[in-house]
Amino acid sequence: MKPSGAQSRKAERLIALVAITLLLFCPPLIIVVDRLPSFSVGWLPLYLFIAWAVVIGLTAWLMEHRAGR
Template sequence: MKNSGTQSRKSERLMALVAVALLLFCPPLIIVIDRLPSFNVGWLPLYLFCAWAVVIGLTAWLMEHRADR
């Protein structure tokens, strides 16, 4: 029983991660980031790189997180 509860919680967390990823990469937010005033700095590539790194990092953390902790 404990294993199914752990799997359920992991599935819920992964679904939440998908929702966060969809929010980070939704077109209206990307358009807002693209139209920020730039001082010779392109904000869009920086935002996309950082958002993608956050999604990858959270995915790795969720997949490697142990149930015994």
């Protein structure tokens, strides 16, 4: 059984991950990215893809990092 300190740290990290996700996908930031000057391709699809990949990667790292210990 895990000590309560490890569980609380994991819960804090998950809360931080949710906060980062909400910040990355908040409408004002998406509007700013959408209005960046573009040459041929808009920045919005690239931003959304990279932000979503970062969220998935951080989630996988957070969940698997603690499972091995």
